[in-house]
Amino acid sequence: xxxxxxxxxxxxxxxxxxxxxxxxxxxxxxxxxxxxxxxxxxxxxxxxxxxxxxxxxxxxxxxxxxxxxxxxxxxxxxxxxxxxxxxxxxxxxxxxxxxxxxxxxxxxxxxxxxxxxxxxxxxxxxxxxxxxxxxxxxxxxxxxxxxxxxxxxxxxxxxxxxxxxxxxxxxxxxxxxxxxxxxxxxxxxxxxxxxxxxxxxxxxxxxxxxxxxxxxxxxxxxxxxxxxxxxxxxxxxxxxxxxxxxxxxxxxxxxxxxxxxxxxxxxxxxxxxxxxx
Ligand code: HBI
Ligand code: FE
Numbered sequence: 008x009x010x011x012x013x014x015x016x017x018x019x020x021x022x023x024x025x026x027x028x029x030x031x032x033x034x035x036x037x038x039x040x041x042x043x044x045x046x047x048x049x050x051x052x053x054x055x056x057x058x059x060x061x062x063x064x065x066x067x068x069x070x071x072x073x074x075x076x077x078x079x080x081x082x083x084x085x086x087x088x089x090x091x092x093x094x095x096x097x098x099x100x101x102x103x104x105x106x107x108x109x110x111x112x113x114x115x116x117x118x119x120x121x122x123x124x125x126x127x128x129x130x131x132x133x134x135x136x137x138x139x140x141x142x143x144x145x146x147x148x149x150x151x152x153x154x155x156x157x158x159x160x161x162x163x164x165x166x167x168x169x170x171x172x173x174x175x176x177x178x179x180x181x182x183x184x185x186x187x188x189x190x191x192x193x194x195x196x197x198x199x200x201x202x203x204x205x206x207x208x209x210x211x212x213x214x215x216x217x218x219x220x221x222x223x224x225x226x227x228x229x230x231x232x233x234x235x236x237x238x239x240x241x242x243x244x245x246x247x248x249x250x251x252x253x254x255x256x257x258x259x260x261x262x263x264x265x266x267x268x269x270x271x272x273x274x275x276x277x278x279x280x281x282x283x284x
Contacts, residue, residue, distance in 0.1 A: 023138050024104025024126055032115065033107040037085045037125045046127050047081040053133065053142045054079050056210060064213045066193050066202040068252075072150040082141065085123065088149065096158035100149060105138055109168065109177055116165025121152060134210065137240060147204025148188070156252040157202075161188065163259055176267040179233040183259075186232050186247040192216060192224065193249050199224070202252075215242050223281060224248050229258060229266060235276045244279035 028035040058079065061070050076088065089099040101115065102125035115122050123144040128136045136143070151157045164184065171180040190203040199217045201207055206216045216222070219242075225231065227247040235245060249255050276282060 026104045029104050033103055033111045034101040035104055037102040039084050042082050050082045060213050064217050065207055066200040067195055069150055072153040095153045096155055098152045098158055113165045113168030119162050143208040147208035156256050160256045174267050182233050185237045190243050192246045212242050236278050238278050
């Protein structure tokens with residue numbers, strides 16, 4: 008199996024990006040001139056392959072918004088994406104050298120700034136990469152930030168994350184992120200579709216997540232989701248399903264403090280636990 012992703016300062020492996028370029032908030036400026044023609048070509052191939060796999064597997068809302076981004080031929084300038092994004096939902100993307108610690112990550116989301124890794128994978132990583140790279144972040148995460156309700160959910164998630172850190176509930180909130188923003192499924196017109204970035208940017212997991220009989224698919228339910236461990240380097244064993252992005256937003260309206268207190272002493276579920284409770 009692959010190796011766990013490198014989270015800056017939290018892993019034995021050296022961080023993959025050049026964090027010396029990052030500021031105090033871990034953001035860095037996209038050095039657009041540094042991208043080679045080979046990198047633009049690799050990005051275009053990644054995009055074309057993934058785009059062809061979307062129909063019938065990805066959320067139709069995602070497919071519509073991806074097309075609106077218009078970033079399919081070459082690596083886009085973050086400033087160009089931001090002109091569109093800012094006008095649509097007030098979000099912007101900011102460059103980061105890779106995974107950043109949770110606190111600055113949550114702080115950026117709370118300011119409607121989505122961190123996008125500014126380096127692209129190597130050609131030999133065309134089929135699989137452990138860390139999130141520019142393609143994962145841009146193709147997987149950015150299109151749905153054009154969706155007003157989803158965009159509000161992500162900002163509220165960031166605000167909740169900062170509070171969760173203070174309450175020692177960071178791991179529970181990380182699971183919510185994992186099973187919604189990274190690996191969430193949604194039912195659209197009665198059909199199962201992917202909206203999580205980790206699925207949308209993966210050639211194999213797109214089909215697996217909505218068609219394979221192997222994984223469990225459970226309705227998203229805060230207590231269960233926050234107690235379910237996740238796997239970082241293989242297809243998920245459990246997916247959580249929502250009926251709409253409005254449902255996701257409403258679910259996260261209440262203050263989670265009492266929920267954290269209720270869950271704190273309870274054991275976590277393994278990623279493939281089939282317990283009914
Ligand atoms: N950093 N750049 C980046 N992108 C992420 O998606 C990310 C991160 N740091 C932490 C993190 N995600 C997860 O642990 C969240 O649950 C906080
Ligand atoms: Fe991601």
